[in-house]
Amino acid sequence: MELVLLTTLALGIAVFLMLRPRSSPSPALSAAEPPHLVHLSEDGDHETDVVGESHYQDALIAICGGRTREGHELECQATLRLEPENPSDSNAVGVWIEGRKVGHLTRQLAATFSAVARRNGASEATCAALIVGGWDRGDSVGYFGVRLDLFNEEEMDGEPE
Structure with a gap:
């Protein structure tokens, strides 16, 4: 339980730090497209x-x-996308890798991420990801799983990079 609370708090701090208003807008953003969140740093x-x-x-x-036979440990980049039209949860956040949906954030993390993103007019972010599992040893087959790397120690302490 404490780990879940710490993770939720840290994610909220990380998203807040990444989304806080900057002194000048990014020249890469046009008025027609929603802001893309910056890459969330990792530890x-x-x-x-x-x-x-x-x-x-x-x-x-x-x-x-x-x-x-041995499975995978594939490091890659994930995109976190708000899914306000999701019938199960209007705060849902989909996780995408290489243009393919691979899962969601937990409800608790999605609620935190969604609230901060919406307050800042953003709809997605990127972060480091690790795909694990996926072995086939003949007598046993392992499912694939995905783990995200959303923040670093400095952000957990409230200090920007």
Whole structure:
């Protein structure tokens, strides 16, 4: 329980720091497109689990190039996208890798992320990700899972990078 609360607090701080108003707008953004959140910095731990990956095994198999005897530990980049039209949760945040949906943030993290993103007029962010699992040893087959690396120690302490 304490880990969940700490993770939620840290994610909220990280998203706040990344979304806080800047003194000058990014020249890459046009008025017609919603702001894209900056890349959320990481500490290399990949401690935030994605949920619902069991529904997206085909996408994960395609991204990883299939199952292997030893499985995978594929480092990549994920995009977190708000899903306000999601019938299960208007705060839902989908996790996308290489243009394929691979799961969601937990409800608790999604609520924090969504609130901060909406306050800042943004709809998505990117972060480091790690795809794990996906072995096939003949007698056993492992599901793929995804873990995200959303923040670093300085952001947890409230200090920007």
